[in-house]
Amino acid sequence: MSRRTVYMDHSATTPVREEVVEAMLPFYHELFGNPSSIHAPGRTVRRAVEEAREKTALALGAEPGEIFFTAGGTESNNITLRGAAKKRGEPGHIITSSIEHHAVLDVCSELAAEGHRVTFLPVDQYGRVSIDQLQEAITPDTFLISIMAANNEIGTLQPISAIGEVARERKILFHTDAVQIAGQLPIDLKKLNVDFLSLSAHKFNGPKGIGALYVRKGAKVTPLYSGGGQERKLRPGTENVPGIVGLSRAMELAVAEIKDKKKRLEALRYKMITGLMAIDETILNGHPEERLPNNVNVSFKHVEGEAVLLSLDLEGIAASSGSACSSGSLDPSHVLRAIGLDHPTAHGSIRFSLGWGNTEEDVDYLLEVIPRVVNNLRRISPTYRTNGSRKE
Amino acid sequence: MYNEKVVEHFCNPRNVGELLEADAIGENGSFKCGDTMKIYLKIKDDRIEDIRFQTYGCGAAIASSSMLTEMVKGLTIDDALKITNQDVADQLGGLPPLKLHCSNLAADALHNAIENFRNGKVHGESA
Ligand SMILES: Cc1ncc(COP(=O)(O)O)c(C=O)c1O
Numbered sequence A: 001m002s003r004r005t006v007y008m009d010h011s012a013t014t015p016v017r018e019e020v021v022e023a024m025l026p027f028y029h030e031l032f033g034n035p036s037s038i039h040a041p042g043r044t045v046r047r048a049v050e051e052a053r054e055k056t057a058l059a060l061g062a063e064p065g066e067i068f069f070t071a072g073g074t075e076s077n078n079i080t081l082r083g084a085a086k087k088r089g090e091p092g093h094i095i096t097s098s099i100e101h102h103a104v105l106d107v108c109s110e111l112a113a114e115g116h117r118v119t120f121l122p123v124d125q126y127g128r129v130s131i132d133q134l135q136e137a138i139t140p141d142t143f144l145i146s147i148m149a150a151n152n153e154i155g156t157l158q159p160i161s162a163i164g165e166v167a168r169e170r171k172i173l174f175h176t177d178a179v180q181i182a183g184q185l186p187i188d189l190k191k192l193n194v195d196f197l198s199l200s201a202h203k204f205n206g207p208k209g210i211g212a213l214y215v216r217k218g219a220k221v222t223p224l225y226s227g228g229g230q231e232r233k234l235r236p237g238t239e240n241v242p243g244i245v246g247l248s249r250a251m252e253l254a255v256a257e258i259k260d261k262k263k264r265l266e267a268l269r270y271k272m273i274t275g276l277m278a279i280d281e282t283i284l285n286g287h288p289e290e291r292l293p294n295n296v297n298v299s300f301k302h303v304e305g306e307a308v309l310l311s312l313d314l315e316g317i318a319a320s321s322g323s324a325c326s327s328g329s330l331d332p333s334h335v336l337r338a339i340g341l342d343h344p345t346a347h348g349s350i351r352f353s354l355g356w357g358n359t360e361e362d363v364d365y366l367l368e369v370i371p372r373v374v375n376n377l378r379r380i381s382p383t384y385r386t387n388g389s390r391k392e
Numbered sequence B: 001m002y003n004e005k006v007v008e009h010f011c012n013p014r015n016v017g018e019l020l021e022a023d024a025i026g027e028n029g030s031f032k033c034g035d036t037m038k039i040y041l042k043i044k045d046d047r048i049e050d051i052r053f054q055t056y057g058c059g060a061a062i063a064s065s066s067m068l069t070e071m072v073k074g075l076t077i078d079d080a081l082k083i084t085n086q087d088v089a090d091q092l093g094g095l096p097p098l099k100l101h102c103s104n105l106a107a108d109a110l111h112n113a114i115e116n117f118r119n120g121k122v123h124g125e126s127a
């Protein structure tokens, strides 16, 4: 039915690159040893794990001893937030934003239910937190600030460097969920006052179920799990060796290509936004400049997001939506509400996220298909004409 | 996620649009997810002679609107009133459980239109 397949949902997940699969394969075959074993097969694999740690550290401007492998972004976030609360031992105050991924937001809500106080900082219409509001929110018992580097829905980048300075000055631990920027934008932990940073391999053409947590030397959290001594007890359990090798290889490739990829994706993003905004009554969600190179999020008024997704899917285009009907719950996403979108605008939001493999032809194809999709849905919408809008 | 019949109605919705000389107009909105439907009836001798709809909503909402219009065209208004949201979903061969509330618009909008007609009005209070 569809003429071609265009995948524009790279913020959800990405395909694993061939070079990454190749790097991983030996660790399913001849290099199967347990890195904790004393014997030669074990020692060889231990070396591979430590090399992967070095590569990952190098890509981030960190020390190898500051990198811990985890099962992904969700686990890295949980280890940090719950681990910091566990270490504190008594109720305290946490500051986060109102547009975090559920892997931070819901942990914070649970910690609040367990007796901590949590401030969910509001964001402006573009999705940015304010440094002044952050300063004002700090109290003597604030022990953790957790603010994402880039939002997964609207792509807005946060002022991580400035937040880090505030945290350092006030002697508060600072965690950033960098799942959406790792491999997309350069990260130099030597220059950032970040104590904890979460990342996940499947967002940058690595395998699923493997991530990393950067823990600045001297920063401490109490481990959540008991078990063996792996990952210096922070994440016990026999290492996911193929995953670790795959993560470090994907990271190495992404970082080597980061400048070119950024330039290429920003050009595609520009073309896409320009083309989409030519459709009347279309709104760009997120920040016009301070956004991920690969993120386009728009709302088409008078149509519902899931209906657009379904129509696009029938044309071979994969995207996503934060509308109530797509969310599985009955509300539009918390991010769209936090940037102040009214219900109909949030209900019509679509996220396109570009990545490795997307071409200009993909963008041309989308721009050819989408006006027809939106018009067809508007044609049956009861709100389109009554608004004074032109009806076809 | 949706079965073929739902997708087919979504892609080729029947009876779309307005009836300029409608005898009754009904509306229903889901306060939950925000989907809304508007229905237009041409009624002659207590029978639904013609029907059109406009829907703002997801695949489930559009497909059930379309299906409902096919089901009630030609029925007496008494028989049309007997059609429930569940009947519409069943006629579509089922909907994902989470999407049922989106499909509940259609029969309710129709009932609203018939109620307006019986009260001697074209529109309800809100329209
Ligand atoms: C910002 C952000 N944080 C955390 C996660 C969760 O990562 P993972 O799927 O590796 O657990 C995601 C991915 O959906 C994300 O976009």
Ligand SMILES: [Zn+2]
Pocket: A325, B033, B035, B057, B058, B059, B060, B061, B102
């Ligand atoms: Zn719906």
